[in-house]
Amino acid sequence: MAPELSSNWKKLQAQLKAQSSSSSTSSTPPTKRKADDTSQPPSRKRQKSNTIKVQPPLQTPMGATSSAPTRSIPSLSISPSLALFASQNDISSTDLAEAYSLGIRHNALLTAAPPARPNEGLSPDFLTTPPGKYLAIDCEMVGVGPSGHLSALARVSLVDFHGRQVYDSYVRPRETVTDWRTHVSGVGPGHMAAAREFNAVRDEVAGLLRGKIVVGHDVKHDLAVLELEHSVKMVRDTAKFSGFKKYGNGPKPKLKVLAREVLGVEIQSGEHSSVEDARVAMLLFRREKAAFDVEWGPNKGPGKGKAKKRRRN
Numbered sequence: 001m002a003p004e005l006s007s008n009w010k011k012l013q014a015q016l017k018a019q020s021s022s023s024s025t026s027s028t029p030p031t032k033r034k035a036d037d038t039s040q041p042p043s044r045k046r047q048k049s050n051t052i053k054v055q056p057p058l059q060t061p062m063g064a065t066s067s068a069p070t071r072s073i074p075s076l077s078i079s080p081s082l083a084l085f086a087s088q089n090d091i092s093s094t095d096l097a098e099a100y101s102l103g104i105r106h107n108a109l110l111t112a113a114p115p116a117r118p119n120e121g122l123s124p125d126f127l128t129t130p131p132g133k134y135l136a137i138d139c140e141m142v143g144v145g146p147s148g149h150l151s152a153l154a155r156v157s158l159v160d161f162h163g164r165q166v167y168d169s170y171v172r173p174r175e176t177v178t179d180w181r182t183h184v185s186g187v188g189p190g191h192m193a194a195a196r197e198f199n200a201v202r203d204e205v206a207g208l209l210r211g212k213i214v215v216g217h218d219v220k221h222d223l224a225v226l227e228l229e230h231s232v233k234m235v236r237d238t239a240k241f242s243g244f245k246k247y248g249n250g251p252k253p254k255l256k257v258l259a260r261e262v263l264g265v266e267i268q269s270g271e272h273s274s275v276e277d278a279r280v281a282m283l284l285f286r287r288e289k290a291a292f293d294v295e296w297g298p299n300k301g302p303g304k305g306k307a308k309k310r311r312r313n
Contacts, residue, residue: 107263109163109283116157116275119170119194122204126166134161134236135208136215136282138274139222140185148179153198153225154187156205157274159282165275167208170195186271202226215285217255217277236292238284243291258284 117123140155152173158166170187172195182188206228214230216222218239223230238244239252247253247261256268259280267280285292 107265107283109286110263110265110276110279113163113279114165116168116273117165118155118168118275119191120165120168121196122167122208123165125164131158131160131166131208131212133213134215134282134285135159135166135212136278136285137205137209137219137222138216138278138281139225140187140272140274141225142173142177142181142185142187143179144173144175144177146178148181150175151221151225152177153201154185154191154195155274156201156222156226157278158205158208159275159278161282161286163279163282167205168275169201169204171198171201172196174198182271184272186273202228215282217258217281217284218252233296236285236296238281241288241292242295243288244284255280262287 136159138157139153141151142154144150144152152175153171154173154177155168155170157168160166170191172192177189180188205226209228209230213234213236214223215236215238217237219230219235219237238255238258244253244258244262247257249257255277256266259265259267262284263280265280267276
């Protein structure tokens with residue numbers, strides 16, 4: 001009898017368990033939320049890997065605060081707050097990203113730039129709004145004197161930090177031109193009909209450069225042909241930057257070589273464009289802006305160490 005009772009007891013336990021389970025299920029409405037509700041969002045940890053969170057409003061350089069709402073958006077190269085600042089201040093997001101080293105490192109400043117506007121003088125864009133803190137300069141020169149080896153100013157161009165043309169003018173040399181160097185300078189006798197007088201151009205350029213940081217390649221030659229001086233602390237010269245010396249086949253690299261090796265673009269394949277050369281110099285500076293600022297800061301720059309040594313002696 002013991003085996004039969006044991007078997008019956010097991011059957012009774014199974015029935016009681018089944019009834020208990022059925023009663024429990026009928027008294028509580030089924031939710032099955034985790035198993036059946038497919039409308040629930042994925043876990044926060046997974047969502048974080050696919051999207052980024054908009055940062056809280058940032059204080060912009062102009063003192064204005066972005067009011068972009070907090071929401072999830074697809075990944076961006078720059079933060080939405082900076083993108084909003086760029087749009088509000090008519091600044092290209094690419095320019096902003098490059099200026100703050102935020103990952104966009106292509107040559108949009110060159111490839112997307114409008115063509116040069118020769119002999120325009122001061123650009124209408126800057127008639128009421130002065131350009132920013134940085135200006136890049138480049139000059140084209142022609143030969144004067146008996147052998148044409150002396151250089152005289154024939155064209156000068158300025159662009160701002162974003163590569164926008166600020167000023168461009170042909171300049172009428174004060175001496176007789178004995179070598180137009182057109183194959184290099186791009187300047188010929190035909191350009192002189194509308195060229196401006198040297199003194200007028202020099203005064204306009206001097207006014208634009210006053211208080212600015214001047215960027216260029218071998219800037220001293222551009223300033224010399226303009227008969228201008230500029231504080232070395234306010235110059236950023238791509239020909240003298242230590243980070244570019246490895247590209248030189250001598251004491252200093254050529255702008256054409258830097259454009260090819262650093263930027264991956266070809267320039268000066270024929271007649272030079274002073275607007276294009278100024279843009280290339282500015283882009284080279286922007287690529288290494290942090291290093292330039294360290295090397296050419298207020299108390300630095302070429303010749304500073306030598307000057308101190310002379311004073312000690």
